[in-house]
Amino acid sequence: MQTWFAHTFPNVVYQGWTGDTGWLTAITETLFMTFWSALFGGLLGLIFGIGLVITAPNGITPNRPLFWLFDKVVSIFRAVPFIILLAAIAPFTKLLVGTQIGTTAALVPLSLGVFPFYARQVQVALAEVDSGIVEAAQAVGASFWDIVFGVYLREGRSEIIRVSTVTLISLIGLTAMAGAIGAGGLGNMAISYGYNRFATDTTWVATLLVLIFVLIVQLVGDYLAKKLSHK
């Protein structure tokens, strides 16, 4: 078995398990980037998404200038292709984390790249919460925060899980590009050690690992979304 594997996938074995170019390292890097940028980008996206819904003309605190600001920031960041964003915000990244290359440095563009996408998704998810329910909550004297947490986020939670799944999968896609600024990960494995060195087997295995990763996210997301919905 082992000899068969070494024979069929020589380059995969050559990369090794640990060490700078090892598989475990690449997997850990991808997980690290996905987790932290999902956290930061997700939080930012959630804030902007909620902001867009509540400051909208038909929201609970209509505020034209603030809505305009949220809307434009999201639109502008969404318009910049990620591979360009990586390079364009390098000085800002350096300011924030002290370096502009490596896995940690990638968290800044990854978070900024994913948040506008997530913000729009959250906006759509929350817009599906029936305005009548919000009105009923206001009628029983619910406060601003009661409505944000108790109505919007609570009523929209299943939908938010669903859009989070989509966002997370899209984020995994973005981490593959982060190799361009030396962040490593499975995407980098597939390109730098696979494609560029004509090591097709390495490319395929890296791709397979990303696919498994995406599949797990999808399955868990679907399960949670279904479990949390009582509509």
Next chain:
Amino acid sequence: MSHPIIALDNITVTFHQKKRTITAVNNVSVHIERGDVYGIVGYSGAGKSTLVRVINLLQEPTSGSVVVNDEVFFQSDAKTDKATRITSKNLRDRRRKIGMIFQHFNLLNERTVTENVAFALQHSPLSEKEKAQKVAELLDLVDLSDRAQQYPSQLSGGQKQRVAIARALANDPEILISDEATSALDPKTTNQILALLKKLNQELGLTIVLITHEMQAVKEVANKVAVMQDGEIIERGSLLDIFAQPKEQLTKEFIETATNIDKAIATIAGQPLVTNLQPNEIFVRLAYVGDTTDEPLIAGLFRDFNVTANILYGNIEVLQDTPVGSLLVILSGTSEQIKASISTLADHHVEVEILKGGQ
């Protein structure tokens, strides 16, 4: 005149859409007394919903004054074009004393029946234990104790509305606003909900503002009625007055939907007795309210004027414990005899409407 619990004065609400200005409510004043069940009737778009949303300021009026329980919620000043309004903290507090139920129930889908009712008690001074007890009592009141742990999607429309009523009553309100609350329900469920509202009015002294496009619903529970059209109240009065002597065309239309008299007239007018009406006969509709019904008037017509009355259709409604009747009758006799009998009927406060014959 006693003191109104809700006083809306000169309320105007306008909406701006692009370059158009829509006046949803136009200079309307309504005073609602404590213990009233005040029905506001009108077609969609008449401004009913907008008007009642002004009571708890879910809709802030463009101008006018809103006073609830002697407290000024909103007052505009025509001279300075500025308005004084209750602070938002106080407003949230006062809203808890104004329950509201809706056409589409508006329950929180991701919360159980118990959690839905408890949602209204979030800011209540009660302890957690007292809150749980309160929720249990309310669910018992609306007869849903066995559904406490279910989600709204598992309930029927009538059950959902009862949960909504329990939620609306959580903070022991003095006022309940019902915004088309029975419009999405079937007739049987509608009657159950209306009976519940009536019970709440009688047992808890709850003041109810009921808006609907179904006159039938108003007929069941209201003691006062206002009819709205194009943002204005075109007619108002006690339920009896409105039913017995409607003045405006729209009011008449609404009443006919609730009594089916129009259908009866149409059916009967097609029958041979009426189509072949003799020269000495007239086809009339008699309408009366209250005590008149106790007197043997029809028999009296023959005794006193030798006019025979052939009753083709009769309908008696009991509104606010007072009978209100409609009869479709063919009277036959000489024209003098008929004229005399009509004036006698009028003397006894029976309204006579000639539908056919008697030129």
